[in-house]
Amino acid sequence: MVIYAIQRLLLSMIIIVVAVSLLNVMLHLVPGDPAVMVLGPRATPELIERTRLEMGLDRSMLVQLAMFFGNLLRGDMGTDIFTGREVSTIVMEALPYTLILITVSILWAMAIGIPLGCYSAVRRNSWLDRVTGVLSVATISIPAFVMALYGVLIFAVWLRWLPAIGAGETFAEQIRHLILPAFAVGVSWVGYIARVVRASMLEVMGENHVRMARAFGLREGRILTAHVLRIAVLPAVTLIGAGVAHLFSAAVFVEVIFARPGIGALIVGAVNERNYPIVLGAVLVTTGIIVLATLISDLVVAWLDPRLREEL
Amino acid sequence: MTDIPTDAARAPSAAAAHARQLSRNPMGMMGLILVVIVVLSAIFAPWIAPYDPNAIMVGPRLGGPSAEHWLGTDHIGRDLFSRVVSGGRIAMLVALVTLTAAMSLGLLLGLIAGFGPKWLDNILLLIFDAIRSFPVIVFGLAVITLIGPSLYTVILVVAITSVPIYARIVRTQTQALRSAEFILAERAMGASTFRILGVHILPNVLGPLLILASMDVPLVIAVEAGLSFLGMGVRPPAPSWGTILNDGYNFIRNSPWPVIGGSLPIVIVTLGFTFLGEALRDIFDPKLRRDL
Numbered sequence: 001m002v003i004y005a006i007q008r009l010l011l012s013m014i015i016i017v018v019a020v021s022l023l024n025v026m027l028h029l030v031p032g033d034p035a036v037m038v039l040g041p042r043a044t045p046e047l048i049e050r051t052r053l054e055m056g057l058d059r060s061m062l063v064q065l066a067m068f069f070g071n072l073l074r075g076d077m078g079t080d081i082f083t084g085r086e087v088s089t090i091v092m093e094a095l096p097y098t099l100i101l102i103t104v105s106i107l108w109a110m111a112i113g114i115p116l117g118c119y120s121a122v123r124r125n126s127w128l129d130r131v132t133g134v135l136s137v138a139t140i141s142i143p144a145f146v147m148a149l150y151g152v153l154i155f156a157v158w159l160r161w162l163p164a165i166g167a168g169e170t171f172a173e174q175i176r177h178l179i180l181p182a183f184a185v186g187v188s189w190v191g192y193i194a195r196v197v198r199a200s201m202l203e204v205m206g207e208n209h210v211r212m213a214r215a216f217g218l219r220e221g222r223i224l225t226a227h228v229l230r231i232a233v234l235p236a237v238t239l240i241g242a243g244v245a246h247l248f249s250a251a252v253f254v255e256v257i258f259a260r261p262g263i264g265a266l267i268v269g270a271v272n273e274r275n276y277p278i279v280l281g282a283v284l285v286t287t288g289i290i291v292l293a294t295l296i297s298d299l300v301v302a303w304l305d306p307r308l309r310e311e312l
Numbered sequence: 313m314t315d316i317p318t319d320a321a322r323a324p325s326a327a328a329a330h331a332r333q334l335s336r337n338p339m340g341m342m343g344l345i346l347v348v349i350v351v352l353s354a355i356f357a358p359w360i361a362p363y364d365p366n367a368i369m370v371g372p373r374l375g376g377p378s379a380e381h382w383l384g385t386d387h388i389g390r391d392l393f394s395r396v397v398s399g400g401r402i403a404m405l406v407a408l409v410t411l412t413a414a415m416s417l418g419l420l421l422g423l424i425a426g427f428g429p430k431w432l433d434n435i436l437l438l439i440f441d442a443i444r445s446f447p448v449i450v451f452g453l454a455v456i457t458l459i460g461p462s463l464y465t466v467i468l469v470v471a472i473t474s475v476p477i478y479a480r481i482v483r484t485q486t487q488a489l490r491s492a493e494f495i496l497a498e499r500a501m502g503a504s505t506f507r508i509l510g511v512h513i514l515p516n517v518l519g520p521l522l523i524l525a526s527m528d529v530p531l532v533i534a535v536e537a538g539l540s541f542l543g544m545g546v547r548p549p550a551p552s553w554g555t556i557l558n559d560g561y562n563f564i565r566n567s568p569w570p571v572i573g574g575s576l577p578i579v580i581v582t583l584g585f586t587f588l589g590e591a592l593r594d595i596f597d598p599k600l601r602r603d604l
Contacts, residue, residue: 019442023454030458134339137590141582143534145541146575149561153568249449253538257561264450268542271453279457283450290445 005299012295017069019287023280024068028061077281082273087281090266095285097167097262101254102247105182106240109189114236116190117197118229121205132198136191144250148184148257155180165259181254185247192243193236200232234301241297245290333595340591346584350577353397354404361394365551376569383576384569386559392573395551400577402463402552407532410467411525414474419521421475422482423509427490433483440476448473448535453544461544470535474528478521485517519596527589530582537578553578 035051071077077087120129156164168177204210205228213223252264259265263282270278334340353360362382368389375385383392425436452469459465489495489512498508533553539545540554541561548555553574560570 014438015441015445018438019445022439022442026455026458137339137586138583141530141534141586142579143538143582145538145557146578149557149564149571149575152561152564153571157565157568245445245447248447249538252447252449252453253541256542267450267453271457271544274457276457279454283446283454286447286450287445290447294445 001302004302008295008298012291016288016291019291020069020072020284021065023283024065025061027276027280072284077284078277080275080278082275087277090278091263091281091285094261094263094266094282097260098248098251098255098264099289101178101181101251101260101262102185102244104178105186105250106189106247108182109186109193110236110240113190113193114197114229114233117194117236118201118224118232120194120198121201121232122224124202129198132191132194136195139188139191140195142188143253144184144188145253145257147187148181148254151180151184152257167260177258177260181258181260184254184257185250189240189243192239196236196239197232200235201228204228204232231305234305237297237301237304241294241300244293248286248290330595334591337591337594339587340595343584343587343589343591346580347588350400350581350584351404354400357397357401361391361397363391363394365395365398366390366549367394376567383573384567386556386570387563387566392556392570395556396553396573396577399551399553399556399574400581402546402550403533403536403577403581406463406467406470406536407529410470410474410532411528413467413471415478415521415525417471418475418478419482419514419517422479422517423486423513425479426483426486427505427509427513436479436483440479443473443476446473449538452535452539453542456539456544461539461547463546466536466539466545469539470532474532477528478524481520481524482517485520486513489513489516523589523592523596526585526592529585529589533578533581 035048075088077091079085080087080090083090116128116132120126120132123129152164155162162180163173163177164180166177168174210223210227213227218227248263251262252268254260255262255264256268263286267279267282270276270282334344372385372389375381377384381391381393383396386392386395421436425433448470451473452466455469456465495508495512498512536545537552537554537557540552541558542554543558545554546552556570556574560567560572560574564571
């Protein structure tokens with residue numbers, strides 16, 4: 001297990017390095033002066049010259065990459081030309097809003113999706129199973145921004161039950177402001193999780209150790225929770241780990257539509273003023289989180305599945 | 313030795329059997345019908361749209377559905393139905409170009425990874441994993457900052473981010489096949505690598521690839537509409553479903569019709585291709601699992 005964890009950690013770090021290098025290479029593939037790109041529109045000639053030296057544009061590509069990583073390791077992602085503030089500070093201020101949004105979204109989706117998947121597997125071909133089957137296929141690929149727009153239209157404009165704009169000040173207000181965005185981000189995951197849990201439950205229920213538990217006369221409820229579900233949720237964990245990237249993409253739209261602060265709103269604002277340092281900083285941080293999430297979900301799966309744990 | 317039955321010889325009966333299977337799958341049939349409607353309306357958009365999608369009408373602005381304007385009008389009085397139909401043309405074009413590019417490149421890289429030396433396979437896998445760790449929209453926004461918003465940027469972004477999905481499928485299938493008996497036999501008879509890849513591996517890989525592509529159409533359309541919604545895809549006044557939705561969002565308190573009209577086709581396309589893709593997958597390759 002320890003060796004597996006170290007291997008996965010190393011691989012994740014290599015993936016981050018490759019991803020960051022790709023972004024950096026991209027900056028150089030585009031026609032135009034990278035220093036001007038990095039500085040954004042309002043750069044003065046002196047500043048451009050200084051940045052050229054700082055980025056090492058007069059030196060080889062490899063040296064530049066090394067310098068870039070050196071800065072990154074010290075937490076230095078450059079300075080925002082418009083406000084003169086550190087890019088890392090700006091990104092870290094926005095990050096909690098997005099993290100709360102996607103965490104709440106995935107948690108409510110799990111809270112409904114997992115029981116729904118279990119029920120559908122146990123009561124196969126019941127009406128709820130059929131409804132879940134059709135609805136999950138239908139909701140899986142409806143984009144989050146369409147869900148968000150209907151959320152605004154129905155609950156904020158027509159019914160006036162929930163606020164459509166901002167993140168709220170007091171705690172109670174913040175929760176009220178979170179309902180519609182979290183609905184829009186999470187709704188397609190309910191069906192997705194239910195579907196995966198159902199499929200893997202059916203698979204696990206046919207396995208020998210479950211038949212054995214039945215043969216020993218264990219109660220059906222105990223078999224399902226202790227022996228079946230425990231293994232059957234693992235594909236869902238992998239799915240969510242791999243889906244964090246999609247959650248971030250959905251968060252971009254939802255933050256724009258509900259005028260919520262967050263990484264997505266930050267990036268869209270920065271793209272509008274062609275403020276590349278902020279965009280790059282935000283992309284780096286989200287990519288890091290996504291790789292980390294995949295790593296954690298892999299480790300959780302290895303930890304929860306005794307068969308895998310033994311092998312490692 | 314010469315009488316080896318080929319795929320081509322039994323293709324018609326197999327195709328007929330598959331068609332029968334599809335016709336017995338209600339969700340698949342519904343998907344097929346929706347897809348046919350959308351594709352036809354995209355092809356014949358200029359003849360179906362009752363007005364010029366950018367023409368400003370004399371009638372009411374933000375009007376509801378009426379006999380003249382089936383989906384109502386937008387904030388400057390353009391006919392929404394005409395805009396939605398023309399938007400379908402852009403969406404389908406983007407999906408077609410993007411998926412063709414992503415599939416071709418994915419096929420090539422997947423074959424290289426699956427059939428080439430181990431070290432090359434490892435490098436390619438690393439690059440695939442790195443690309444997969446960018447959220448599509450966030451990566452797209454980064455590219456847009458660099459090269460500016462346009463239809464081509466959208467196509468480029470979606471193509472780059474989808475290549476790893478296709479390449480991985482092709483790689484897995486190729487690896488499974490490369491040690492199969494019939495490939496070894498072919499090799500023993502002195503067949504070149506190109507012959508093995510082109511004649512034996514390609515036909516086996518193409519099926520899963522096409523099914524994946526049909527399930528990916530909604531994804532591509534969502535990214536195009538999404539970026540256009542943010543004002544960073546198709547440039548206004550061109551009628552993308554995303555720009556229609558953006559107009560609708562800005563006037564959501566005045567009229568629901570632009571939002572409803574702009575989202576309706578997205579929902580129809582999504583359901584159509586997803587239902588059809590699921591049905592095709594069940595018929596051709598039940599084991600093909602779609603990971604995110």
